Amino acid sequence: MTEKTREAALAYHATSPAGKIAIQPTKPCNTQGDLALAYTPGVAEPVRAIAASPEDAYRYTAKGNLVAVVSDGTAVLGLGNVGPLASKPVLEGKAVLFKRFADIDVFDLEIKASSAEQFIEVVAALEPTFGGINLEDIAAPACFAIEKALSERLSIPVFHDDQHGTAVIVCAGLLNALELQGKSLKTARIVCLGAGAAGLTSLHLLMSLGAAVENMILVDSRGVVHSERTDLNRYKQPFAHTTPLRTLAEAMNGADVFIGVAAADLVDAQMIRAMAPRPVVFALANPVPEILPEVAHAARGDLVMATGRSDYPNQVNNVLGFPFIFRGALDVRARQINQAMQLGAVHALSALAKQPIPREVLRAYGLDHLEFGPDYFIPKPLDGRLREWVPAAVAAAAVDTGVAQAPYPAHYPPRPAPSA
Incomplete structure (x- = not known):
């Protein structure tokens, strides 16, 4: 990285407010009546409803559209074991991508853990808060044991994006x-x-x-x-x-x-x-x-x-996958992201690359023409069709394999045929 690029990257992150993400309310809080509904006494009603029926958390809270991006900082990009605090810019960046590409909200969680077992216990205890867990930048082989243990213990999807x-x-x-x-x-x-x-x-x-x-x-x-x-x-x-x-x-x-x-x-x-x-x-x-x-x-x-680079053809970019895989999983309230759902995403991405390229995608990349061939066999990240193709395939596979707790969404495109 050149000194000019380094300075630009630091300035980008330091511009006030520092970092890349923030939290905003989704309901009005302008009057005394609004506040009475948002907090006491009105908030007691959804509390009672959820205590009586835990599934109502998906109706009355942000749980169903909230993912935790979690790391211990042991394998951050190509920088290695830089620790949990230094991983925070990456996890905030991941939050930006979740929101930009799939409108999924994220809390980034950098965990200081002395062992894989302690890391597992911390993340498992957070299950009530989130609709899904995205593990990030965790070194092998510990990442395999962590992902397996959490997937078996939790009733929400756990996905290690680096895997x-x-x-x-x-x-x-x-x-x-x-x-x-x-x-x-x-x-x-x-x-x-x-x-x-x-x-x-x-x-x-x-x-x-x-x-x-x-x-x-x-x-x-x-x-x-x-x-x-x-x-x-x-x-x-x-x-x-x-x-x-x-x-x-x-x-x-x-x-x-x-x-x-x-x-x-x-x-x-x-x-x-x-x-x-x-x-x-x-x-x-x-x-x-x-x-x-x-x-x-x-x-x-x-x-x-x-x-893996954006300045060469055929970039293998994880942003083609994780936002849309979680979108499909969350929209059917899947208990896990199983292999069938992953294969659904594989086949959707493979098929999308063979479709004619819309003009808006060509404009986004400053191109006059692009078609399936040696210089284009993986979809481009800014192709808006990803938001339909991949979640639909993932959601359909979740329903077909019995891990979905909600039906295939009515606002989705027609259900894709099962992959061969």
């Missing part, structure tokens, strides 16, 4: 990229560099779409994950094959797909040249990818590529 949000967008983009390259997910040889939350969860979701685990090579900071290693945690072990491969370069030889969720400049042109014909490269490290698109395209003229 499932990234996986949804990766899967949607990869389905389309493989289609463009004339390849099948079932037979594609996939190399994943990065064995944290995003990488492991993406591989599992790809398996649910038909990818074969025997065709996956996982690479972490110590090289290929293989069956002879004794340092593997239980989350990496399912991908520990018997193989002579030891290095990333060896793994990339003949691979159809590369997924990078690791760090900058770990892939070189020779590795790209060694891949199979018509390869797919997802170099998602931010702000600098594992290999820059210009380097990859210079090495191979037959590849298609995605990054």
